[in-house]
Amino acid sequence: MLLLPTLLTAAASLASTSIGHRHHRHTDHRRRDNPRGSSRPRIGSAMSASSSRSSSSSSSSWRPWPHATPDDLDLASSLSIWPLDSYNADLLNEVRHRDYVNPVPSGVYDLAVIGAGAGGLVSSRQAARRGARSCMISAELAGGDCLNAGCVPSKALLRCARLIREVRKAAVRDNEYGIRLRNRRGSSEGEGEGGGASDDLEVAVDFPRIMERMRLLRSRIAHVDGHARGTSLGAHVYQGRGAFLSPNTIEVVEHGRRMGDPANPILSFRNAVVATGGRPRLPPDVPGLVDAPYTTNVDLFNLDVLPPRMVVLGSGVVAMEMAQAFATFGSDVTVVASGRSGRILPGADADAVDVLRSALEDDGVTFVGGATVREVRTLRRGHSPSPSMGGSGGGETPLPLMRISLALNDGGGEIDLECECLLVAMGRTANVESLGLDDANVRYDPSHGILVDEYSRSITNPNVYAVGDCVAHVPRLTHVSGEMAKVVVQNSLFGGQWKLSSLVVPAVMYTDPEYAVVRNVSIFVDENGHVVPRTAKTARDNNDDDDDDGDGGGGSLDVYRADLRHNDRAILEGTEEPGARRMSIRKLGADAQFFIFYYANGSYQKYLAGN
Secondary structure (H helix, E strand, C coil): CCCCCHHHHHHHHHHHHHHHHHHHHHCCCCCCCCCCCCCCCCCCCCCCHHHCCCCCECCCCCCCCCCCCHHHHHHHHHCCCCCCCHHHHHHHHHHCCCCECCCCCCCEEEEEEECCCHHHHHHHHHHHHCCCCEEEEECCCCCHHHHHHCHHHHHHHHHHHHHHHHHHHHCCCCCCCCCCCECCCCCECCCCCCCCCCCCCCCCCCHHHHHHHHHHHHHHHHHHHCHHHHHHCCCEEEECEEEEEECCEEEEECCCCCCCCCCCCEEEEEEEEECCCEEECCCCCCCCCCCCCCECHHHHCCCCCCCCEEEEECCCHHHHHHHHHHHHHCCEEEEEECCCCCCCCCCCCHHHHHHHHHHHHHCCCEEEECEEEEEEEEEECCCCCCHHHCCCCCCCCCCCEEEEEEEECCCCCEEEEEECEEEECCCEEECCCCCCCCCCCCCEECCCEECEECCCEECCCCCEEECHHHECCCCCCHHHHHHHHHHHHHHHHHCCCCCHHHCEEEEEECCCCCEEEEEECCCEECCCCEEECCCHHHHHHCCCCCCCCCCCCCCCCCCCCCCCCCCHHHHHHCCCCCCCCCCCECCCCCCCCEEEEECHHHCCCCCCCCC
């Protein structure tokens, strides 16, 4: 739910202004004595390129099929980057070099970062830009979910889906927009020799081409997150798995080596950041699911065949965006919203949810609410994509077939759904395993993540910080990870006192219509200043009482709605149908900010700001 579009520039600018204003109250950004002394960086001591054995990959690069070796194909498949065509080879040559030579550790790092997603990239690079000695350890794919399996590929698909919907409007005979589709001979498509009017035209969708375009554009963007870019900014980039050996040392377990290998680099640090992200969460205790050929966002973008039927488990942002996109492409999509209420988009504005659900239903999405998954049966397994694993090596592969048995709540009986693609989109689980957190005296909850205070600092080791999806009880959004990283750089290196609760972060869901919020990040702290789960008590203590409108906010709310029935832009864009133009703004207290704005039929921006 990121990559803010142009239509939200004003809102993002407002949020940035608010962030800057709030941070200015915490610190004046100038160097000053750090209460913890040893964690202040040596400004101007950023490492020179000469301290690294290599600032880029070796001459051995990824090669696309059919020139790739079986080992290359298997490794690419294990990294969930498929097919290994020229575009994905270019991507991997930026974010996961084939035979990378790590730098030689030099001195003590002011900031050592484990993880190369949004949080790791921002913290390591911003620290280097500001004169600190910093490094980043990339275990698999630099850029994390956002580049490889989230923001970037999903928005490429959504762009195609939006264009398809627009073309379908133009393909309607005698459409109101005055558009006539003609062939090269100048006659209207579908007209007979006598020039008679045809039926509406069918818009064909080339799904493999849509996916190829996504891979092309992703590879063009990849250099921004690549190793060479990080090195050019002054940060050392290590490739391998980072694990703590002690409260102030990290071992980089290089690919192909084991923990404890004397060839592995050992890094010493004054401050460290854990930014290992998360992974898709599977619902527990569903018979047959773990062994089924299900799909998550990690491998969804490897599809080269459009699944005729898709079942989506979950009703959050990823579920809604991909459900609408694949329904537009031509899949028969069913979204299963679990829980007693069966409500989609938990925590979203109730008025907006009604509009969004109606829009997705118009695009062909079916919703099954208030259901529990009883069993997943695999009726047919698809082929592995890798030739060395029995696949076709880049051609079309048979899709799997699964049957999902659902029990409807409140005695509604049972139903079975069959599909070729089962997309599990039910939230995220923190990556906290195999990091040596116990050796670093960093407390964590295996189910939720690393426990931090309001300064994003470990509650048990004040020299270790954590950001992003690996942190317990914080929103799991890429923009939140990036903003947390800025907080960490200021607090760990420059004696700052920036608080996570002061962040104002925009977030967008790119359905059609789009839905966006700009508000204080929903982070709650207890009397000890520790970040804790949202409960009725913590909500009251943080001036965020529950309300009954379902927006996830609370407190004393002012709700504003504006009917755009007579708005010029809405009329001209063709979105003036009654009942679809409302906006809500919730204002929480004198200092808090909470804006909700959405627009009907994907064309007209509804934006208001409070303070």
